[in-house]
Amino acid sequence: xxxxxxxxxxxxxxxxxxxxxxxxxxxxxxxxxxxxxxxxxxxxxxxxxxxxxxxxxxxxxxxxxxxxxxxxxxxxxxxxxxxxxxxxxxxxxxxxxxxxxxxxxxxxxxxxxxxxxxxxxxxxxxxxxxxxxxxxxxxxxxxxxxxxxxxxxxxxxxxxxxxxxxxxxxxxxxxxxxxxxxxxxxxxxxxxxxxxxxxxxxxxxxxxxxxxxxxxxxxxxxxxxxxxxxxxxxxxxxxxxxxxxxxxxxxxxxxxxxxxxxxxxxxxxxxxxxxxxxxxxxx
Amino acid sequence: xxxxxxxxxxxxxxxxxxxxxxxxxxxxxxxxxxxxxxxxxxxxxxxxxxxxxxxxxxxxxxxxxxxxxxxxxxxxxxxxxxxxxxxxxxxxxxxxxxxxxxxxxxxxxxxxxxxxxxxxxxxxxxxxxxxxxxxxxxxxxxxxxxxxxxxxxxxxxxxxxxxxxxxxxxxxxxxxxxxxxxxxxxxxxxxxxxxxxxxxxxxxxxxxxxxxxxxxxxxxxxxxxxxxxxxxxxxxxxxxxxxxxxxxxxxxxxxxxxxxxxxxxxxxxxxxxxxxxxxxxxxxxxxxxxxxxxxxxxxxxxxxxxxxxxxxxxxxxxxxxxxxxxxxxxxxxxxxxxxxxxxxxxxxxxxxxxxxxxxxxxxxxxxxxxxxxxxxxxxxxxxxxxxxxxxxxxxxxxxxxxxxxxxxxxxxxxxxxxxxxxxxxxxxxxxxxxxxxxxxxxxxxxxxxxxxxxxxxxxxxxxxxxxxxxxxxxxxxxx
Numbered sequence: 130x131x132x133x134x135x136x137x138x139x140x141x142x143x144x145x146x147x148x149x150x151x152x153x154x155x156x157x158x159x160x161x162x163x164x165x166x167x168x169x170x171x172x173x174x175x176x177x178x179x180x181x182x183x184x185x186x187x188x189x190x191x192x193x194x195x196x197x198x199x200x201x202x203x204x205x206x207x208x209x210x211x212x213x214x215x216x217x218x219x220x221x222x223x224x225x226x227x228x229x230x231x232x233x234x235x236x237x238x239x240x241x242x243x244x245x246x247x248x249x250x251x252x253x254x255x256x257x258x259x260x261x262x263x264x265x266x267x268x269x270x271x272x273x274x275x276x277x278x279x280x281x282x283x284x285x286x287x288x289x290x291x292x293x294x295x296x297x298x299x300x301x302x303x304x305x306x307x308x309x310x311x312x313x314x315x316x317x318x319x320x321x322x323x324x325x326x327x328x329x330x331x332x333x334x335x336x337x338x339x340x341x342x343x344x345x346x347x348x349x350x351x352x353x354x355x356x357x358x359x360x361x362x363x364x365x366x367x368x369x370x371x372x373x374x375x376x377x378x379x380x381x382x383x384x385x386x387x388x389x390x391x392x393x394x395x396x397x398x399x400x401x402x403x404x405x406x407x408x409x410x411x412x
Numbered sequence: 413x414x415x416x417x418x419x420x421x422x423x424x425x426x427x428x429x430x431x432x433x434x435x436x437x438x439x440x441x442x443x444x445x446x447x448x449x450x451x452x453x454x455x456x457x458x459x460x461x462x463x464x465x466x467x468x469x470x471x472x473x474x475x476x477x478x479x480x481x482x483x484x485x486x487x488x489x490x491x492x493x494x495x496x497x498x499x500x501x502x503x504x505x506x507x508x509x510x511x512x513x514x515x516x517x518x519x520x521x522x523x524x525x526x527x528x529x530x531x532x533x534x535x536x537x538x539x540x541x542x543x544x545x546x547x548x549x550x551x552x553x554x555x556x557x558x559x560x561x562x563x564x565x566x567x568x569x570x571x572x573x574x575x576x577x578x579x580x581x582x583x584x585x586x587x588x589x590x591x592x593x594x595x596x597x598x599x600x601x602x603x604x605x606x607x608x609x610x611x612x613x614x615x616x617x618x619x620x621x622x623x624x625x626x627x628x629x630x631x632x633x634x635x636x637x638x639x640x641x642x643x644x645x646x647x648x649x650x651x652x653x654x655x656x657x658x659x660x661x662x663x664x665x666x667x668x669x670x671x672x673x674x675x676x677x678x679x680x681x682x683x684x685x686x687x688x689x690x691x692x693x694x695x696x697x698x699x700x701x702x703x704x705x706x707x708x709x710x711x712x713x714x715x716x717x718x719x720x721x722x723x724x725x726x727x728x729x730x731x732x733x734x735x736x737x738x739x740x741x742x743x744x745x746x747x748x749x750x751x752x753x754x755x756x757x758x759x760x761x762x763x764x765x766x767x768x769x770x771x772x773x774x775x776x777x778x779x780x781x782x783x784x785x786x787x788x789x790x791x792x793x794x795x796x797x798x799x800x801x802x803x804x805x806x807x808x809x810x811x812x813x814x815x816x817x818x819x820x821x822x823x824x825x826x827x828x829x830x831x832x833x834x835x836x837x838x839x840x841x842x843x844x845x846x847x848x849x850x851x852x853x854x855x856x857x858x859x860x861x862x863x864x865x866x867x868x869x870x871x872x873x874x875x876x877x878x879x880x881x882x883x884x885x886x887x888x889x890x891x
Binding site for chain 1: 710730
């Protein structure tokens with residue numbers, strides 16, 4: 130008798146929690162199919178005639194406002210976000226995974242200091258480092274270049290990947306690697322064939338987290354690059370104009386901009402869960 | 413274009429025939445109004461080119477930093493005229509207003525040569541100018557070799573010209589002795605009442621004439637209009653809360669932000685006039701303001717008016733103008749009226765915001781960039797923006813006097829011109845220029861929030877605010 134009641138209660142609790150957490154996203158999704166007039170209706174209504182005009186405006190690059198038609202570059206912003214995030218995470222994985230392995234497996238002079246210095250990049254308020262950086266960027270000719278931005282994005286992604294993956298390497302027993310080395314394999318082969326596959330869940334989790342952090346970054350591109358290299362986080366503000374706020378387009382922009390992260394999270398879910406549970410049962 | 417039409421345009425540009433005469437004769441040639449306007453614009457461009465070597469920097473590219481604003485849209489729409497006139501190219505980066513000044517400050521403070529010219533407000537030049545980041549435009553304005561003879565800087569409204577110039581001495585008057593012209597006015601806004609005519613008609617009330625009257629009518633709207641609240645004003649913890657209707661009303665009650673003696677500033681927010689005004693303003697918000705007033709910025713104030721959620725706003729006239737446009741629920745229902753908040757005052761005393769163009773001191777193409785600024789603030793472009801786009805309010809007296817512009821505004825925005833005419837004579841920047849402008853006004857907004865939330869009594873709150881400001885002034889060596 131108690132079991133069905135428990136199940137119902139648990140189901141209801143889960144539904145409530147889901148509703149609580151998903152309601153803002155659901156509301157934004159609904160807003161993205163409404164006109165500004167529907168969104169600003171007083172009192173708000175759930176019933177409305179859905180429209181695709183917001184998505185059409187984003188995809189066509191033309192936004193009709195009370196003061197005329199504006200050119201919008203949302204798709205370019207989306208492309209910039211994809212390029213910056215993917216390239217930054219890729220660069221951080223190439224640099225960070227071997228570094229994490231080195232920090233986990235070897236003791237060397239100033240090792241901990243270097244690792245902590247890299248972590249400290251996460252502590253520094255971005256605005257504090259941006260002005261000096263923009264001076265250096267001018268000297269180096271990196272201002273307003275994708276390369277320069279990807280380099281600066283390493284401040285976000287590299288420490289994250291390095292420290293998370295380091296933990297996974299430390300958790301994995303070195304005995305398997307030793308055994309593989311005894312069989313005559315090189316250090317590099319041991320690293321790529323044994324260590325990396327064992328830490329793959331951690332690498333996936335760290336990569337995804339780094340991607341989300343990079344995707345959400347706002348200030349680096351704003352200060353260091355021109356309007357044509359801005360990510361969606363800056364681009365979405367284009368719908369807030371002196372002549373009014375285009376809520377419908379903002380909602381559609383949010384829906385489109387969370388799709389890549391959502392797709393990546395769903396794809397990487399298997400490794401994520403595996404990675405999390407691996408950490409959980411480790412004793 | 414036929415020779416006759418060309419001759420007619422030339423005669424009009426030279427001022428030999430009136431606009432009415434031109435219209436009559438060009439119509440007789442079978443040319444429609446739109447085509448005639450295009451021909452005339454082209455003639456103006458040719459006339460400009462004939463009187464000055466506009467082609468001096470042909471082939472040069474100027475890079476601009478712009479804020480996403482209808483004024484910038486108007487300029488972008490006319491850029492081909494500049495390209496045709498000068499043979500120069502223009503590239504621009506356009507950023508949303510929310511982040512725009514962060515971008516400008518970052519570019520200037522890092523001494524970047526990336527941008528040659530940019531949009532700014534007068535208050536920002538109080539920081540940028542004395543820091544050495546801007547070029548003093550007087551160098552150009554007084555150089556006949558660099559400024560076209562028909563530029564006519566004097567045609568710009570005098571209070572606007574003065575508001576963009578300052579000596580850099582804290583407390584020294586704008587446009588006073590030794591003032592440097594840090595920026596050139598381009599488009600501006602003043603502060604008056606924009607109201608929902610439907611709501612006023614429904615409640616059978618007339619537009620407010622002063623602050624006590626406004627409070628009474630706004631309270632009635634909140635109580636009787638069946639949903640909308642009385643009056644929208646800004647309330648976020650920002651300088652932007654202080655400079656629009658608030659400072660206009662504050663000034664109208666005879667209050668000033670500072671007193672200046674022997675080159676030292678002293679806060680005057682604790683004066684009797686200030687306290688009298690604050691009492692009324694706080695009461696207005698408590699009784700008839702929006703529920704989330706402390707979060708209100710330009711956007712929320714305008715949006716509520718456009719959506720019919722508020723009865724009126726005491727904010728920028730152009731905000732009321734935009735909310736009367738298509739896409740807003742209340743489009744076509746917005747009325748405009750001037751206000752002198754103090755019943756004893758002779759007339760309105762509006763503070764102003766001026767979108768201006770400034771020249772970066774780190775630009776590698778200063779002279780060419782000046783050509784651009786000169787064109788963008790010329791009569792021809794000002795006229796184009798005012799007649800065909802939303803460059804309201806234009807900065808030139810000759811454009812305000814233009815019949816085509818007046819007819820356009822009078823037709824779609826009834827009351828707008830009359831409100832402007834009543835408000836403009838004493839409209840200027842009423843802040844005392846000093847380098848701590850943003851700190852002081854942010855503190856002021858925070859104090860206002862505490863008073864509205866009844867965390868502190870108005871008189872006590874202002875005494876505390878004055879003490880805080882005076883301490884900051886002393887720390888900065890100017891108080």
